[in-house]
Amino acid sequence: MHTTVLLILILPLALAAFNGLMGLFVPAYRKNEWLIGGLGTLAVAIPFVLTVKLFLGFHGEAEVVHFFTWMAAGDLQIEFAYRIDQLSLVMTLVVTGVGALIHLYSIGYMHGDSGYWRFFAYLNLFIFAMLNLVLAENLLVLFLGWEGVGLCSYLLIGFWYTDLKNSAAANKAFIVNRIGDFAFLLAMFVIFAVVTGKTDGAFGLDFTTLLAPETLGLFGAGTLLAVALLFFVGATGKSAQIPLFVWLPDAMAGPTPVSALIHAATMVTSGLYLLARLSPMVLMAPTAMTIIAIVGALTAIMAATIAITQNDIKRVLAYSTVSQLGYMFLAAGVGAYFVAIFHVMTHAFFKACLFLGSGSVIHGMHEVEHELEHKGFLGSHGKSEEEDPLMAVELPYEGKFDAQDMRTMGGLKRFMPLTRWTFLIATLAIAGIPPLAGFFSKDEILFKAFELGYNGHVWSYFVWIIGLVTAVLTAIYMTRAYLLTFEGTPRWPDAMDTKPHESPWTMTVPLVVLAALSVVGGFVGLPAVLGGSEIHHFLVHDGHGPVAEPHHEFHVPVAIEWGLLFLGLAIAAGGVLFAWFVIRWGSRGPEADTSVKRFFGPLYGTFSRKYSVDEIYQKWVVNPVVNSARKIFAPFDESAVDGAVNGVAKLVQGIALRLRGIQTGVVQHYALALVLGVVVVLALMLLG
């Protein structure tokens, strides 16, 4: 056990260091793409195999693996310890499994990039940090991972840092996350202040002590609410919820495998993991739960309405991720933590598949772009289109050719069949078509929201309805993305002679595996009427597992449960069919957006402007901070702080200038001082 956990953790770290240092100091090493990529992939694949071994040998008893004491000071004793239980095993399986596939995919996707070694070093470091996060036994080690994934996210968003836009996106992600991290820290301080000194022995913020009923009893209702909300604010930063979701869409500036791994499958779900891990605590703060559910629901619908208006394929997926994360928080808020984790898992499968599929599409479209440039259609090699008007081509939108814009795509199914099928499966999965994975997890979330409403919490019905509307929107915008990309006719210039090709096997194999998981992944969480949820049994374990759940007095009648199941099916299928056959994005192309515009009227503008959240933050947060820095703090620094420092120096100088007069340089004056000193001492001796 000890060795296995050590290996799981140390392999990604060691290979990150190896690839990073070799790449940094041995320029010849950077050319060995297969070696770098192979080692990087193995560093995640081997931990995956080891985790599977742990998982198969797991008997329902949580185990804590101690390595060493990190710090000890008075009542605080932080251990470097890791926890193997149902929850951390599920998360580790997802992180290493999906992570290994994405590493494999990156071998092909990053081919030819000058920062190949750097990419794999960062990616492995990310896996290490993420494993720290999900395996940690105490809050501080978890926080170490929490910050680690934030750092890697920053490094990878700004991977192509020569473009200022990417660096700005990286900074945005980092700074917005700081707000959440600050709340996380405060929550830890509050917990430490409440608990320390009241338990046997030193307290190390460890989950075993913290989540024991007697420890939780130490908290007052107000303190619990504060702690739960602070952790939730921390989670809104990392998991991109209102109000801190703005960084995630911009984070798409990073390479696509990064979007798939960090900004869809793993890191952004760490907020959910945190809430699930602390579920016994959060459950005791019902007000916090309500807030979490409502924020989640609002985020879900807000991001879904934005996603329907976006043209950049990765941005659609980014907003879709925000929306699905909203679903998960909705689930957490209605007390269905195990469903949140279930949705984390299924979402990791289909969203990673979608992102990797979009990466494959972008890969193909880049090929088209290069070919068009070569033929002179795009006026590259320093010649702009104005200088060479004869060669300029009509694009379906204003501006430059953009390999990520769905308006230039269309008809890709002929050129990239594997990508198309996997993308279609993942699209249907996220839309919630049975028996694909998304249907079961999403349906369970909605059912849990309904169940809570049924048990007398009327606000939960409101959340449930928002969830239903979001489900329709999800089906529509994802079908739109699929149709615009793969169906219809090609819309890029010179489409008759310029054709993209299917991606290499390293990229398609992960797609196929993830698509397969998107198909079967849902069966671990069947609804009660269809035989009961395996993952519920595993995680909750009749109240002995790591994930707590509220007690419901009333059970929803079986008939209603069946009804809700069919309602979910109808909504998902209705959305997909509506987008496919009524709005017809496939045959009409981007033109079809006008139908949506007409339907939403003036609201459409609000959606496509992303509710102007960035602008509002710019106006009410960023500008005031910058202005007050310029107008108050800069003068304060220059006059008060610098003044104090310079003043002390001037004072010393002034005193010294006067004192130096004593030093006349005449030896006899010194001698006189000496003699006078002797006389004084003698006088004191004789008189005293």
Added chain:
Amino acid sequence: MELALNWYLSLSAVLFVIGVLGVLLRRNAIVIFLSIELMLNAANLALVAFSQTFGDVNGQVLVFFVMSVAAAEVAVGLAIIIALFRNKETVNVNEINLFRG
């Protein structure tokens, strides 16, 4: 006849004070130097007087030490004064104020 210890000590004190005043008041570096020698010898006189009165030779041994150190000091001191004179063309200590702050 034996003179009382007080007489020796008084002479020593007078000589010492003359030396001190010479160091403090005279401007010529060579005279200051002579005054320092005078102080040393005043101290020697006191040492010898004590030695004779108490019958302890240690005092006289110490005098020899003082004499040899004084000889060495004379050699170094005169060299310094010569060097100073070469630099400044004067032995007036009022005009030598290299230490001024």
